[in-house]
Amino acid sequence: EAQVTQNPRYLITVTGKKLTVTCSQNMNHEYMSWYRQDPGLGLRQIYYSMNVEVTDKGDVPEGYKVSRKEKRNFPLILESPSPNQTSLYFCASSFREMNTEAFFGQGTRLTVV
């Protein structure tokens, strides 16, 4: 089954404790992105990757890191989480063609206290 798998689904952590949210896709997509969803703001892109070892900042990259060592994996790293990073996070992947839809992971609801 074609899918994007994100883990964990829920995470409660304390300020400053490093965490990683994993993302894996099995569709051989070139593009992968991370978004955060906040009420009234829709989804905003954090980081994206066009291919292995190619990553770049999206609209709200502060406080986040990513890596793309393999085509299928695109982990999101919060080195020192803060309460303003409490949000719903989505990983997404797609082919490079503009007319192809993005597939989303199940979402990770992160709470930083």
Added chain:
Amino acid sequence: AQKITQTQPGMFVQEKEAVTLDCTYDTSDPSYGLFWYKQPSSGEMIFLIYQGSYDQQNATEGRYSLNFQKARKSANLVISASQLGDSAMYFCASRGNSNTGKLIFGQGTTLQVKP
């Protein structure tokens, strides 16, 4: 820069009736794609329908259709014969011809279907 505007934060519709969710977009890209996603209360993002900027006909997928008016820069989603399971948040999104794969999302519209 691209921008998507959804002006209806919440809407109600009676079961079995049709409903239109509004979406306007602003882009300088000569070609672009417009998408609608559904997000039920469980949280996942479900792709519904796609419209390309050069498509001559409005897209349809089952009970979903897209009322695309390029001159007005609108891409409204029409859901026919609403069902209780249609209650969810709906997002309009656009994708331009940049190399980022980036989707620009609107703020979303929450739809509630009344029995």
